[in-house]
Amino acid sequence: MARARTNRRMDRPREQVLEAALAMIGEQGLGTVTMASLAARLGTSGGHLLYYFGTRDGLLLETLRWSEQQYAVQRAPLVEQAAAGEGSLAAVLAFAEVYLPLDDRDPRWLLWLELWARAPYDPELASAQGELDAGWHRDLVALLRAWLPGITDADALSDRLRAMWDGFAISIVNGGGTMLREAVVEHTRATLERHV
Template identity: 45%
Template sequence: MAGTRRKRLEQPREVVLQAAMDAIAEHGLAPLTMAGLGKRIGISGGHVAYYFGSKEQLLVETLRWSELGFAERRRALLTAPDNSAAERLAGYVDLYLPDERADPRWTLWLEVWTRSLGDPEVLAASTEIEGPWMADLRAMIGPHPDPDGYVLRLHALLDGLATRIVIGAPGPSRAEIVRQATEFAVREAFPESGVDHTNR
């Protein structure tokens, strides 16, 4: 018993979270269990549950952790001195959207959103996690006649397009989706210019 306890305490939290992301990338969310995750990293499912309490909380914390790297990349976009505002916005759209069908991060987002229907705590957590994306987008566009409306519209568009990509819906390629979303984002952010900002 004492040996097991020491092993549990020696497992960094990030090891569990990374293992969860790896498991989702390899097999999707359906087969992910506390027991299976524990076995993957050499601890019991009970110890995983001790850290996170429930599968819902595990998913939320894994999503929160996975977003940390994206936050750093958004900051780099915001502070890139040689990029125009339109180029930063184009980079934001590309960063936001899934890389491919079954993208593990977006698979996780969809699952968390679904679970938020019946769990106010999950809804609050997902809203909190999404908040920095919206704040950084607001900072990117600068002066705008309706900044809150712009952020809401663009995020609604990107979420819909992201869902199409991650489920593998028939239709345009990811590259074409990124192109069209970028054109919309730039045109709506800078309506007064009349310039095609998307040529990079």
């Protein structure tokens, strides 16, 4: 017997779809997120999702952008401190905490890593990831300059820190979990204390 589709109307269609996609990635991995499985989870039709996002890749790219907007909101108070000239080691460490995966099931990082691997073959995705990276870089440079006003190359220090965090992030989501995350923050502290 065929199951009837409810095709319910969503209150916040775009956000609800993106929230559900990110939740599915964290729970089951990116491979299970299809338009059909996402539509079933939301009680709507695949056609409804196609109307908003066009393709699965379009949906995943929008999910990444939306997720990164949430993290931009989290780091905004730190950037405001930097703009007021109130940078500190604690603020940079707090920035690292926002940057790093929460644990080995962090859906933002699972999505990011999957799309990162596709970027060399997809110019739109590569461009979007470049823009998102540039935002993290810009904010970290502002924080570093506020905390270390005499630093000669905040851009290079930002590049080194983010490269270190990216490398450790891969290890965190590949099973390193929260203990490795805590160790990364301490590695960051040790690296930055050499600049004081």
